Amino acid sequence: MKKIIALVLSVLMVCGVFAGCGSTAADNGKLNIVTTIFPIYDWVREIVGDNDNVNLTMLLDSGVDLHSFQPTADDIVNISTCDMFIYVGGESDEWVEDALKEATNKNMIAINLLDVLGDSVKEEEVKEGMEAEEGEESEDEPEYDEHIWLSVKNAKVLCEYIAEQLGKIDSADKNTFKSNTAAYTAQLDALDKDYQAAVKQAAVKTLLFGDRFPFRYLVDDYGLDYYAAFVGCSAESEASFETIVFLANKVDELHLKAICKIESSDGKIAQTIKDNTKEKNQEIVTFDSMQSTTGNQVKGGTTYLSVMKNNLESLKNALQ
Known part of the structure; x- marks a missing residue:
């Protein structure tokens, strides 16, 4: 994958494709933020609000499952030149490491959400009665459950972290990001309480x-x-x-x-x-x-x- 990504970037640079497919904040005066999946995209959308200074891209927008996604040439360029790239960071995102090594914007902030959650990330669990996967072999490295976004509690932690990082690259809008995030996490808190009440009953x-x-x-x-x-x-x-x-x-x-x-x-x-x-x-x-x-x-x-x-x-x- 690394060689393929490097080759794609080399060809695109020679052809001048960067001007059409991906631009940095220095090119258009806007922050370019690229996310992989929908939940991350929507969190960022809530955090930035009606900010005209932000271009926001969701890579997985055609219904392709996270576990089978492979980036296109345009995706690689967008990642390479963006100001912030946010991804889950599990096994399904193994391609990201090579893409980031080839980034042309060396000031990019890349956020691995599993890393943000740290010790609260769970190892994938095989419960009694589950179907074993074909060719499943024991591994030295634990496999972590990638589906962190399906916790409202995690969503709150991650939104607050993303807002903090956005403030570092756009200090002029830092307070706006902070207030938008506070309003959004209040909604997450309310939903969390609704879940608690439903389970209790x-x-x-x-x-x-x-x-x-x-x-x-x-x-x-x-x-x-x-x-x-x-x-x-x-x-x-x-x-x-x-x-x-x-x-x-x-x-x-x-x-x-x-x-x-x-x-x-x-x-x-x-x-x-x-x-x-x-x-x-x-x-x-x-x-x-x-x-x-x-x-x-x-x-x-x-x-x-x-x-x-x-x-x-x-x-x-x-x-x-």
């Missing part, structure tokens, strides 16, 4: 996903238990008979009234689990992991808060 305290499970941070925030077909970063799409039976038995044992899935799933595994329960009358509830939110959805009014509020309603349904 819930009849059950366990979620069951016939799907990948990227919501580890969310369930840990509120003391919930869970079962799932796959870990959050799994590339598997077919569950074994043993996995289906295990999860169906858990639905019966815990008297669960809902089986959950994520937004990109066709729901077939959840339906098969339902078909193998005694009652066969569970609701299939969808949670949005924001792993494939598109630019068109953003234009249509989708925000981080709107998605997390919808997830709260899904949580209430799942815990009834």
